[in-house]
Amino acid sequence: IYAGIYDVRVRAVNAVDVSSPWGYAQSTTLSGKIGKPGTPVSLIATTDVVWAINIQWGFPAGSGDTAYTEIEVATTADGMNPLFLANVPYPGVSYQHGPMPAGIRRWYRARLIDKIGNKGDWTGFVEGASNTNANDLIGDSFQEFIESPDGQALLDPIITDPKALAEDILANYDHVDQQWANFGENSAGILQAQKVAADAEKSVAELRTDVVAQFDQQQAAISEKMTAYADASGGSAIYTLKAGIKYGGTNYDAGMSVAVTINGTEVVTRFAVNANQFVVASGSGNNVFSPFIIRNGQVLINQAFIGEGWIENAMIGSFIQSNNFVSGSAGWRLDKSGLFERNAANGAGRVLDSGVLKLTYDGNGTLRIREGLW
Structure with missing residues (x-):
């Protein structure tokens, strides 16, 4: 009391x-x-959480009558116009702000409110940011994908054995049309299967077409599948197109999927590709080229315009420069030779730095400072 x-x-x-x-x-x-309630101690906001920012704090001595911790958030470092974020009941010491895109920066402060409504002082603002590590972001997104219904539908190995494929389809579908050709151990077939079901708990409709061929030990198959599912909590719509061969005793798959699924309360729309090479072709006639390729895990881009980027490591071939660069007049440029040119605003002067010699010129082009080795 x-x-x-x-x-x-x-x-x-x-x-x-x-x-x-x-x-x-x-x-x-x-x-x-x-006096009034104490102030939260050791308030921090993390930068290592994907798609969110974790806020953590501690309680000062004698704060056992705390009802909750009030948190505010601001979009600028000066804390102007903060907004209410959350009331965290005592004795909670953490709150996750999200979901949000990668690279979002926010500033947070907290205060304690006791059980009869007395308010303590605010802490200072602390900065936090959602994770920008590419490995973490890609890993989290891919893990979510492979655990999702459309991820499993795309990544499940395609059946290339004609006999095994026929047995699987006949065991799982209500209506199947088949057409086969056989010559000894060699065979080729087309199977079209349908399944529809509805009861008090769910409704599902599925349509698939498979084409398969085998010659000696070599097998090849293409499978197209459409599945629509709905129940009381939502549903999913998944389309997959997969191709595969068995060559030299090893199976190789490629495919794509287009899906809308529900993950908790979030609706996820996703287009996914499974292939060693992803190629975008452009042009026509004899003027066909590729501006964008993913090959064996590397992304190859001929030309790109990026509004904002986070780059952990970069290798520059010839030079990097500002989009307003004019030598001796405006902007900046760093050449692979090591020469760095910086031009002041409004033609007020420029600096040339070769790594061993630095030259500073005024707005009239007169050398004012020379330092280094010459």
């Missing part, structure tokens, strides 16, 4: 809700806390 003079009164209420007059006790002085 807080130190102070306390007054207590009491009354009786009978069975028909009639009240007696109030009876008053003498004022009583009690010792206890003095």
Whole structure:
């Protein structure tokens, strides 16, 4: 309790809700806390969480009467116009702000509110950011994908054996049309299968077409599958197209999927490709080229315009420069030779730095400072 003079009164209420007059006790002085609630300690906001920012804090001594921690968030370092973010019930010491895109920066502060509504002082603002590590972001996204229904549909190995494929389809579908050609151990077939079902809990419709061929030990197959599913919690719509061969005793798959699924309360729309090479072709006639290729895990881009980027490591072939660079006049340029040219705004001067010699010129082009080796 807080130190102070306390007054207590009491009354009786009978069975028909009639009240007696109030009876008053003498004022009583009690010792206890003095002043307002304390301030959260060690407030931090992390930078290593994917798609979110974790906020953590501690409690000062004597804060056992805390009701909750109030958190505010601002979009600038000066903390202007902060917004209410959350009330975290005591004794909680963390809050996750998200989901949000990668690379988002925010500033947070916190204060304590006790059980009778007294408010403590705010902490200072602390900065946090959502993770920008490419490995973490890709790993999290891919893990989510492979655990999803469309990920499993795309990455499940395609059946290239004609006999095994026919047995699998006949065991799992209501209606199957087949066409086969056979010559000894060699065979080729087309199978079209349908399945529809509806009951008190769910509805599902599935249509697939498979083409398969085998010559001696070599096998090849293409499978196209469409699945629509709905139940009380949502549903999914998944389309997959997969191709595969068995060559030299080893299976090789490629495919794509287009899907809309529900992950918790989030609706996920996704286009996915499984292949060693992903090629975008452009042009026509004899003028066909590729501006973009993914080959064996490496992304190859001929030309790109990027509004904002986070780059952990970079290798520059010839030079890097600002988009307003004019030698001796505006912008900056770093050449692979090591020469770095910086031009001041409004033609106020420029600096040339070769790594061993630095030259500073004024706006009239007069050399003012030379330092280094010459």
